[in-house]
Amino acid sequence: MNPRTRQFYGALGVGRRAVLALALGLGALSALPAPASAQGEKVTVAVLPLSSSAPIFIAHKRGYFSQEGLNAELRSFSAAQQVPVAVTSGDADFGITGLTAGFYNLAAKGTVKIVAAQSREEPGYQLSAYLATKAAYDAGFTTPAQFKGKRVATTTAGSTFHYMFGLLAEKYGFSTKDIQMVPLQDVPKMVAAFKGGQVEGMIAPVTVARQLEAEGSARILGWVGDVTPWQLGALFTSPETIRTRRATVEKFVRAYQRGAADYNNAFNVKDTTGQPGKGPGYDELLAIIAEATKQKPELVAVSLPFIDPQGRLLVDDVVRQTKFWQAEGQVDKALDPLSTVDLSFVNGHLLTQK
Amino acid sequence: MPDTTEAPRPMTRPAPQPAAQAPASASRPVRFRGGGFVAEPRRWAALLAFVIAIAAWEASGRLRLVSPLFLPPPSAILLALQGLVADGSLARNLAASLMRIGVGWTLGTAAGVLVGFAMGIWSIARAIGLPAVSALFPIPKIALLPLFILWLGIGEASKFATIGLGVFFPTVIATYSAVDGVPRNLIRMGQSFNMPWLDVLRKVVLPGAMPGILAGFRISASIALILVVSAEMIGADYGIGAFVLNAGNLMLTDQLLAGVLVLSLLGLAIGTALSLLEKTLLKWR
Numbered sequence: 001m002n003p004r005t006r007q008f009y010g011a012l013g014v015g016r017r018a019v020l021a022l023a024l025g026l027g028a029l030s031a032l033p034a035p036a037s038a039q040g041e042k043v044t045v046a047v048l049p050l051s052s053s054a055p056i057f058i059a060h061k062r063g064y065f066s067q068e069g070l071n072a073e074l075r076s077f078s079a080a081q082q083v084p085v086a087v088t089s090g091d092a093d094f095g096i097t098g099l100t101a102g103f104y105n106l107a108a109k110g111t112v113k114i115v116a117a118q119s120r121e122e123p124g125y126q127l128s129a130y131l132a133t134k135a136a137y138d139a140g141f142t143t144p145a146q147f148k149g150k151r152v153a154t155t156t157a158g159s160t161f162h163y164m165f166g167l168l169a170e171k172y173g174f175s176t177k178d179i180q181m182v183p184l185q186d187v188p189k190m191v192a193a194f195k196g197g198q199v200e201g202m203i204a205p206v207t208v209a210r211q212l213e214a215e216g217s218a219r220i221l222g223w224v225g226d227v228t229p230w231q232l233g234a235l236f237t238s239p240e241t242i243r244t245r246r247a248t249v250e251k252f253v254r255a256y257q258r259g260a261a262d263y264n265n266a267f268n269v270k271d272t273t274g275q276p277g278k279g280p281g282y283d284e285l286l287a288i289i290a291e292a293t294k295q296k297p298e299l300v301a302v303s304l305p306f307i308d309p310q311g312r313l314l315v316d317d318v319v320r321q322t323k324f325w326q327a328e329g330q331v332d333k334a335l336d337p338l339s340t341v342d343l344s345f346v347n348g349h350l351l352t353q354k
Numbered sequence: 355m356p357d358t359t360e361a362p363r364p365m366t367r368p369a370p371q372p373a374a375q376a377p378a379s380a381s382r383p384v385r386f387r388g389g390g391f392v393a394e395p396r397r398w399a400a401l402l403a404f405v406i407a408i409a410a411w412e413a414s415g416r417l418r419l420v421s422p423l424f425l426p427p428p429s430a431i432l433l434a435l436q437g438l439v440a441d442g443s444l445a446r447n448l449a450a451s452l453m454r455i456g457v458g459w460t461l462g463t464a465a466g467v468l469v470g471f472a473m474g475i476w477s478i479a480r481a482i483g484l485p486a487v488s489a490l491f492p493i494p495k496i497a498l499l500p501l502f503i504l505w506l507g508i509g510e511a512s513k514f515a516t517i518g519l520g521v522f523f524p525t526v527i528a529t530y531s532a533v534d535g536v537p538r539n540l541i542r543m544g545q546s547f548n549m550p551w552l553d554v555l556r557k558v559v560l561p562g563a564m565p566g567i568l569a570g571f572r573i574s575a576s577i578a579l580i581l582v583v584s585a586e587m588i589g590a591d592y593g594i595g596a597f598v599l600n601a602g603n604l605m606l607t608d609q610l611l612a613g614v615l616v617l618s619l620l621g622l623a624i625g626t627a628l629s630l631l632e633k634t635l636l637k638w639r
Contacts, residue, residue: 081603088423102605109423156603182508182589183596189588192500198508198589330604 040069043252046083046092049076049293052119052233052305053096055259057292058285064258068251080160084112087238094252098233101158101330104322108335111238114318115345116253116311118233121225125306127232128164128224129209136200137219144222145172151180153190153202158330160232164203166324167228176328194218206303225306231314231321232305242342253345257311264309308350313341315351426608434612443597444616450592451582454510458517458585459578466522466574467567470529474563475555483526491523496584508589516585521574528570529563536562561638568632575624579617594620
């Protein structure tokens with residue numbers, strides 16, 4: 001190697017280090033503040049800092065885990081895919097997040113099992129919005145049924161957005177192939193493509209949808225919960241943990257259910273006029289969620305999802321999700337849909353057929 | 355000439371003076387010691403190390419020492435690769451990626467060589483270019499993806515731009531350093547002989563800078579391969595990068611590594627092609 005080339009390699013080393021630093025930064029995760037009491041059996045929970053994991057934050061802050069003799073440590077991740085991976089690798093004992101095709105692929109490998117429900121799309125709850133760009137809306141794209149034949153922004157194949165379009169297609173009698181889904185990896189890039197008029201529509205989280213509508217670049221066509229209710233997220237652990245530490249899982253689910261009950265008592269109430277009201281502990285719980293999600297309480301208040309007060313699953317939908325991903329060729333056909341859930345920890349799961 | 359070399363000898367080698375008394379040692383043959391770590395071909399060593407590593411990898415999977423989810427054995431990766439070949443998706447993904455790498459790399463490299471050359475020749479270009487390169491090179495192109503979407507849309511243009519920009523800066527640096535490193539006396543000699551400006555550039559600077567520029571190509575080709583994955587984060591249906599990302603999202607680790615294998619084979623192929631190019635272009639050495 002001549003000195004000139006060597007000099008050049010040296011110059012490029014800076015670039016390589018920058019790439020490495022970026023890779024490390026992407027993989028980084030931050031631990032949330034430790035609980036007041038650090039006693040009892042240690043359990044680690046992988047969460048995303050989103051309102052849909054509110055029962056965990058509430059149970060943690062109000063000491064429900066320590067009352068069950070558990071010392072829960074919350075670890076915050078930045079993407080839904082990382083959460084089941086953390087449970088698979090043993091970095092976390094429990095995980096709670098949205099259900100994606102990646103989750104079911106891990107379930108097919110026998111590393112994760114659902115034990116309780118997280119949030120779900122429910123009529124009357126504004127969690128995910130169908131959006132059309134202003135231009136597409138003016139050109140006549142005014143109802144969710146018209147997504148057929150449109151070009152839309154999504155994060156990735158196998159994401160919750162992909163499934164919601166699948167549900168929409170099924171409801172209005174067309175196929176996911178009739179929607180041109182453009183994978184853009186994350187919501188900021190979806191917004192960029194949407195604002196730039198590169199796509200005609202998308203499904204977006206409520207906060208993003210509201211902001212885009214306020215800016216005048218989007219029109220909200222409807223809410224996923226009203227059109228196609230489904231089980232958005234779940235609490236899960238590894239089959240190994242269920243086998244060897246069954247009592248721990250039972251304690252954890254009990255504490256989680258108390259958090260879910262508090263959540264519903266505070267937020268899921270109607271006043272005498274039928275409008276959403278404020279239940280006991282409203283402000284305190286709102287502050288807990290705001291702190292955990294690092295968002296302003298006002299913003300949290302308008303984007304609270306439906307969470308079953310007892311953590312009961314829409315079992316039919318979990319089965320439907322598995323079958324959908326199998327039909328899309330994203331998940332191993334050999335996976336038995338019911339093997340992804342362990343229904344023994346929560347009473348009265350919501351299922352219409354066996 | 356012999357006089358001048360004779361004179362300093364006693365000064366530089368004072369030590370052997372006493373030994374010079376014994377005439378026998380003066381003619382003693384000395385074993386050649388100056389090996390200088392010369393590289394000799396040892397093909398079998400690389401092959402053997404490779405085979406042992408693969409065998410150990412496969413065995414750890416077969417013996418269930420490592421979960422196939424965490425580290426799919428080579429057989430599973432080959433099986434996944436075979437599946438990709440069978441359903442034609444490999445060819446489709448490769449074609450899409452090669453087109454993006456080809457166009458993006460060519461655009462970025464052409465611009466980079468031009469700018470680097472200008473910076474090597476003209477002081478004003480250098481004064482502007484050096485700080486600009488230092489300021490712009492470290493910007494992670496991935497962070498600019500949302501902007502690229504707004505500027506260039508989600509079609510092929512933004513993918514070319516991602517690869518092209520990533521390739522541009524290292525090429526500028528390589529070309530500039532190579533031009534700067536061309537021996538001054540050669541250039542001065544050409545100028546003294548009143549060689550036309552363009553000829554100095556074409557017959558002295560360009561050949562002199564070529565080894566450095568080609569070394570830059572080697573780096574930038576690998577960078578293009580790395581960036582095709584980030585480029586295909588934006589709205590790509592096909593492409594090796596899109597395939598790898600998708601397999602990662604779906605936690606299909608055998609397919610993920612099959613895609614990575616294709617990428618590294620592609621790197622090997624490009625490296626070999628560049629070696630051939632070096633051989634032909636640098637024949638004069």
